[in-house]
Amino acid sequence: MSISVELRSGVTAHRALRLLPGIAASVVVSLLAIAAGRLETWVLGRAIIEPLVLAILIGMVLRTARGQRVREDPGVTFVAKDLLELAVCLLGATMDIPRLFASGPALAIGIVGLVTAALVIGFGIGRLAGLSPKLATLVACGNAVCGNSAIAAVAPVIGADREDVAASIALTAVLGVGLVLALPLLAHPLRLSDYQYGELAGLTVYAVPQVLAAAFAVSPLSGQVATAVKLGRVLMLGPVVAFFALRNGDASAAAKGKQSPLRYVPWFVIGFVVLATLRSVRLVPDDEAAIARAVAGWLTIAAMAALGLGVDVRSVRRVGARVAIAVGGCLAAIMVLAIGLIRLAGI
Numbered sequence: 198m199s200i201s202v203e204l205r206s207g208v209t210a211h212r213a214l215r216l217l218p219g220i221a222a223s224v225v226v227s228l229l230a231i232a233a234g235r236l237e238t239w240v241l242g243r244a245i246i247e248p249l250v251l252a253i254l255i256g257m258v259l260r261t262a263r264g265q266r267v268r269e270d271p272g273v274t275f276v277a278k279d280l281l282e283l284a285v286c287l288l289g290a291t292m293d294i295p296r297l298f299a300s301g302p303a304l305a306i307g308i309v310g311l312v313t314a315a316l317v318i319g320f321g322i323g324r325l326a327g328l329s330p331k332l333a334t335l336v337a338c339g340n341a342v343c344g345n346s347a348i349a350a351v352a353p354v355i356g357a358d359r360e361d362v363a364a365s366i367a368l369t370a371v372l373g374v375g376l377v378l379a380l381p382l383l384a385h386p387l388r389l390s391d392y393q394y395g396e397l398a399g400l401t402v403y404a405v406p407q408v409l410a411a412a413f414a415v416s417p418l419s420g421q422v423a424t425a426v427k428l429g430r431v432l433m434l435g436p437v438v439a440f441f442a443l444r445n446g447d448a449s450a451a452a453k454g455k456q457s458p459l460r461y462v463p464w465f466v467i468g469f470v471v472l473a474t475l476r477s478v479r480l481v482p483d484d485e486a487a488i489a490r491a492v493a494g495w496l497t498i499a500a501m502a503a504l505g506l507g508v509d510v511r512s513v514r515r516v517g518a519r520v521a522i523a524v525g526g527c528l529a530a531i532m533v534l535a536i537g538l539i540r541l542a543g544i
Contacts, residue, residue, distance in 0.1 A: 376401070
């Protein structure tokens with residue numbers, strides 16, 4: 198018994214040591230971003246570029262300048278994924294559900310319709326750009342649902358090659374960061390309210406951390422709305438994976454798709470919904486909600502830093518022009534669909 202306990206503790210300690218370099222790098226970048234944000238406020242009166250976005254930029258600059266630091270990869274991945282998921286879960290405790298869904302069921306219906314349309318249009322654009330059916334499918338799923346997570350989930354179901362997965366993820370990650378930087382600039386020209394901008398960010402930006410960066414940089418309400426909308430898109434991952442499993446006629450994959458599409462629902466989405474429900478019935482008091490908001494804010498900045506540390510802008514050169522055209526075309530189509538949905542449906 199004592200030997201097994203010692204072995205487990207030794208494994209835990211070894212894993213913690215492996216995570217430390219990446220966690221330390223993420224913390225340093227986070228502190229630099231926060232300091233830069235405060236300097237902006239002191240000099241200009243307000244932060245023109247929020248620390249969330251600064252953390253991504255600083256991380257990207259360091260990654261591109263230094264190259265990949267293999268010893269930091271486990272910790273950077275942990276911060277970008279695990280701590281970000283915890284931050285999203287905690288955000289549920291800060292939600293005002295009646296306010297978020299003031300538009301009624303129109304928003305939920307719009308999310309399903311947009312994801313479906315984006316998949317069809319994205320696949321078509323990919324094929325027109327000369328991509329193989331599998332690569333076109335990956336690009337469409339990454340754009341329509343939730344970026345890298347959707348690509349990683351769909352790839353084994355359709356039997357995609359590693360090269361296809363790497364190409365679609367690389368460009369989606371880089372363009373996703375570009376979208377985070379550019380999207381807040383569109384809020385005023387498009388005359389969007391904070392609520393509507395949150396919808397736009399949640400409907401268009403690829404990954405959850407990028408949605409948080411693009412939306413909270415505008416306002417807390419935008420961030421809350423964008424988080425709820427984005428998690429609605431994430432929930433579409435299960436049905437999408439099940440669809441491709443059945444469509445490809447893979448008996449084992451189809452069985453998995455039939456048995457448990459909910460297995461593709463991340464734990465943090467469930468946690469978010471539970472905490473949001475508890476908050477809506479006032480079982481989470483204001484003081485605890487404020488603490489959850491503060492902790493989620495710090496964790497999110499750290500996750501943004503880790504996200505930046507994981508993106509090398511030079512990777513764009515390696516994915517090819519056709520993939521770039523397909524991803525860019527999919528993004529443009531989703532933007533048009535999202536703006537049209539917001540305007541025409543009046544949500």
